[in-house]
Amino acid sequence: MTNVSPTTRRTPSTMPTDGAAIAPGRRWRILSIGLLGFASGLPLALTNPTLQAWFTTAGLSLRDIGWITLTGTAYVFKFLWAPLLDRFQLPWLGRRRGWIALMQAICGCALIAMSFHTPQKAAAMLVLLAVLVAFSSATQDIAYDAHRTDLLRPEERGWGIAFMQGGYRAAMLVSGALALILADHLGWAWVYRLMGALMLAAILVTATSPEAPDEQPTRSFAEAVVQPFMDFFQRYGVLALAWLALMVLYKLCDAFALSLSTTFLLRVPQFSLTQLGAINKTFGLAAGLCGALAGGWVVTRMRLFPALLLLGVLQALVNLGYIWLVHSGPDLLALAVVVGAENFFSGLGSTAFVVLVTALCNVRYSATQYALLSSLAAVGRVFLGPLAAWLVPQVGWSNFFAITALSALPGLLLICALRRAIGRAELVRPH
Template identity: 75%
Template sequence: MPTESVSPAPGRHWRIFSVGLLGFSSGLPLALSGSTLQAWFTTAGMSLRDIGWITVIGQAYVYKFLWAPLLDRMRLPWLGRRRGWVLLMQVVCALALFDMSFHTPQGAAGTLAFLAVVLAFASATQDIAYDAHRTDLLRPEERGPGIGLMQVGYRLAMLVSGAFALILADRVGWGWTYRAMGCLMLAVTAVTVFSPDAPDEQPARSFTEAVVEPFADLFHRYGKLAFAWLLFVVLYKLCDAFALSLSTTFLLRVPKFSLTQVGTVSKTFGLAAGLLGAVGGGWLVTKMRLYPALLILGICQALVNLGYIVLVHSGPDVSVMAAVVSAEYFFSGLGSTAFVVLVTALCNVRYSATQFALLSALAAIGRVFLGPVAAWLVPQVGWSTFFLITALSAIPGLLLVVAMRGAIGGAEKTRVH
């Protein structure tokens, strides 16, 4: 296969900054096929049954590892092994958003839902390629600041496609809102075009190499420890996902905050705290070894869940909610950055698309499946005990951190080819 000519790689600062800008592209479509779309169906007067079906549209994010080997196997004829897929999926996302803007839930609910599935699939596929590109591109010493900036870009995109999209729709309508989001997706393709390319690796040459070897490679490199790594990925953020699974319902029904109060606090205090946490996490892992960072931040993630117990008894006190939500978002941002640094270190550059997709899918298990468990548990034990249980659910993950101290230190220093 002829080797593609690659221009000299830009400097370190552009390499890291481009990762952050592409994080914005990764985060933008998520709400537009999820919570923002639900708001569109709600304001259109659609039934709860129709709105309920909208919630399953985002399943592509959970199952993306199933087609991730295709991206390790196939190189598109432009922009190298990773950026070619990122660019193609950005264009597909933009076209889906433009097409959605010309339909309404009242007149074409099925068409809108289908286009949202296309949007979610293209977005999840973009994430596969982007995660692989970031994993291949960043050197070990650049993972902290690079992933911190990625978290910042991702969270800003969620603000734009969430809160800002709702405000815009209230003023100019849903059609123009989705067209504006489509324009943003097209604009960010410029970042993909000019982003530096990672040192190229030979793509998989066969189905076995594309599908079987990425998983076999994990077990070959880590042996019996591979199962511990997979369990760690599932458990480390479990307490965070557990507490957040019903947090909005809790804030509305127990302290009885209004929708405006919950939205304003989460989109202002929560966003600011989350951005600080993301930036702080990137700085922290450059100043502290990964093992103590994961241990300390894991403990903090558990302890902040106890703040919700205060809200059980405080009533609708906005200042208390702002403090609790800010602490939750801040330490979640810190912990997420350190966690993604570790997951990045575990991936082999040769199979980074498949391996990162698998590990991030495992990390999403708590977010996807703990909601029904929480809904069953709360009536049995009450809200205060529930939040105590969510804090205690961090213990297995923390014990794994301690048990795998040496392995974490070894993974931190490596760049596997």
């Protein structure tokens, strides 16, 4: 890693500066990040777990449902077109927010279009529209992640990312938990129409979000494509590959366990859609928001390495709770405990992880570099569904969840190996 002059150093995100981060002059900066986090998180469930529930109740096979996770492939490969967002600026709302607003409009319209089809009669069309939703959502994420990276100062990262996680998780529960309840009473068509309307309404938040400073596009397309990757590898040298591996491995166990969780809960303990929605809404929302905010508190008072290590262990252990549900039947208390613990510790771990990703990015190329790192983090969530669908019949659900917990070990070992590098990364804001 190249040396950084003392003038580029900033206040560490781990220092207790949360009072300054939420001072009156900065409140809308932080709040808008949270609201845009809601818009970022809303489409994700609608192209995977909620769509998975729709196809499950329509009677599709486990193998077919496992392949549905591939609709989110755009989240993995979004770094390929991220340079376009660094290079080109749309003629409205600035360099980042213009792209965010456009993608929100496309995503909202595609969700509404999905409401006019059913898995029984038009499964292929639903999947195609889900791919469009995922593409527009992934592109929105590129611009939003860059906007957030540009906007937040190092001392604001903890609370800013905590609010982002809170908004993101609230959206996941609206498009997941609340969607299941509404589907049980109103039908799937109205669910997707409502979610599409929420995405369109998010454009108003985008239009009023603060403008990040120094929003100047890169000078040439070649610079936009090549320089972000060269900059990353030049700054981190041989450690660059280790950082990229960590992006894949840190949340792998979480993604593996959740890849077929909706189908599992509907078919094994045999909860109803309303029961899943009600418990997720009551316990999942509260636990997820508490976990995200607690993660902001943790990273302002703990160094990033111990936070990542501790929270990585905890988010792996909660996977074992699903073994309880294999044998419990439709026990609402068991569901509440497992869902609450999973959301709380996943929120904690995600906040610390996003602080690390943000710290690794150079603000000049934030769209491309953040897209690259977050794309790798999505590998497990997108591609483990077919593997899980094959593995479950071979080993059974209990052994499957034990295997998902063990899959955390490579990421935790890599965290330990990168201890000093993590300490250096959290202190510097590359320019």
